[in-house]
Amino acid sequence: MKQKEQSVCDCDVIHEDVVERVRNAMPDGKNFYDLANLYKMFADNTRVRILWALSCEDMCVCDLAVLLGMTKSAISHQLKSLRLTNLVKYDKQGKVVYYSLADDHIKDIFEKGFEHIHE
Amino acid sequence: MKQKEQSVCDCDVIHEDVVERVRNAMPDGKNFYDLANLYKMFADNTRVRILWALSCEDMCVCDLAVLLGMTKSAISHQLKSLRLTNLVKYDKQGKVVYYSLADDHIKDIFEKGFEHIHE
DNA sequence: CTCATAATTGAGCAACCGTTCAATTATTAT
DNA sequence: ATAATAATTGAACGGTTGCTCAATTATGAG
Numbered sequence: 680m681k682q683k684e685q686s687v688c689d690c691d692v693i694h695e696d697v698v699e700r701v702r703n704a705m706p707d708g709k710n711f712y713d714l715a716n717l718y719k720m721f722a723d724n725t726r727v728r729i730l731w732a733l734s735c736e737d738m739c740v741c742d743l744a745v746l747l748g749m750t751k752s753a754i755s756h757q758l759k760s761l762r763l764t765n766l767v768k769y770d771k772q773g774k775v776v777y778y779s780l781a782d783d784h785i786k787d788i789f790e791k792g793f794e795h796i797h798e
Numbered sequence: 799m800k801q802k803e804q805s806v807c808d809c810d811v812i813h814e815d816v817v818e819r820v821r822n823a824m825p826d827g828k829n830f831y832d833l834a835n836l837y838k839m840f841a842d843n844t845r846v847r848i849l850w851a852l853s854c855e856d857m858c859v860c861d862l863a864v865l866l867g868m869t870k871s872a873i874s875h876q877l878k879s880l881r882l883t884n885l886v887k888y889d890k891q892g893k894v895v896y897y898s899l900a901d902d903h904i905k906d907i908f909e910k911g912f913e914h915i916h917e
Numbered sequence: 918c919t920c921a922t923a924a925t926t927g928a929g930c931a932a933c934c935g936t937t938c939a940a941t942t943a944t945t946a947t
Numbered sequence: 948a949t950a951a952t953a954a955t956t957g958a959a960c961g962g963t964t965g966c967t968c969a970a971t972t973a974t975g976a977g
Contacts, residue, residue: 701854713915718840735820774953796832893923
């Protein structure tokens with residue numbers, strides 16, 4: 680049995696071969712960071728409903744607020760997060776800002792999720 | 799222009815037809831709640847790495863701790879969350895508990911995620 | 918039985934997150 | 948210019964969350 684490999688870990692390796700194989704196959708840390716950040720956007724009840732609504736039709740902040748029974752401010756804050764992670768884009772026409780999904784294949788992520796919870 | 803439809807909302811409907819259509823197509827609230835909870839499990843750097851590692855090979859708590867450079871306690875806490883949401887299952891053999899993905903199609907969720915961040 | 922080790926557990930704490938509230942910007946209409 | 952409205956913004960508050968730490972359970976070895 681081998682000594683611990685990282686100072687932060689409090690135990691010995693039990694299956695050194697397994698750990699080595701998985702470690703070698705493991706993508707770079709940045710990938711997981713980005714992946715977790717992507718899923719964070721789907722991990723909130725408000726955001727996931729906004730994204731789903733936009734997968735139906737483009738909508739403005741007011742319409743989303745009415746649809747979800749929330750304030751424009753709350754919706755706007757969430758839309759900002761979604762903008763910063765490039766999940767939605769916007770189109771200002773006069774006073775009204777129309778939001779839409781940044782790319783169609785975001786719907787695929789929904790589908791996979793719904794598939795999983797309906798089993 | 800129509801009056802606000804829910805007391806919590808602070809504005810009028812701009813596109814009544816859009817809101818109506820989306821509202822009618824919208825799945826039940828419970829679906830979004832479950833969906834958000836599912837994605838929450840992928841929305842943390844530690845959990846997403848655990849899930850990915852388990853998609854490679856079954857592993858015990860110690861191995862995961864060594865692989866990720868974390869304490870057994872931290873890993874065990876996260877595995878509990880993953881157990882409670884039915885994403886992983888475990889198999890105790892003597893003192894060692896082996897964890898594995900609850901079902902193979904969890905990998906599909908990864909694929910969709912990686913597809914999106916690599917564009 | 919006693920000891921070592923794998924794993925779990927609960928309390929506590931710091932960091933993060935989502936909403937509210939009030940103020941502000943931008944645009945249109947009068 | 949003034950008023951009204953769509954939207955954004957930043958601070959603040961309360962709730963949640965992920966890790967640490969110490970204690971505990973469970974199993975196997977000597």
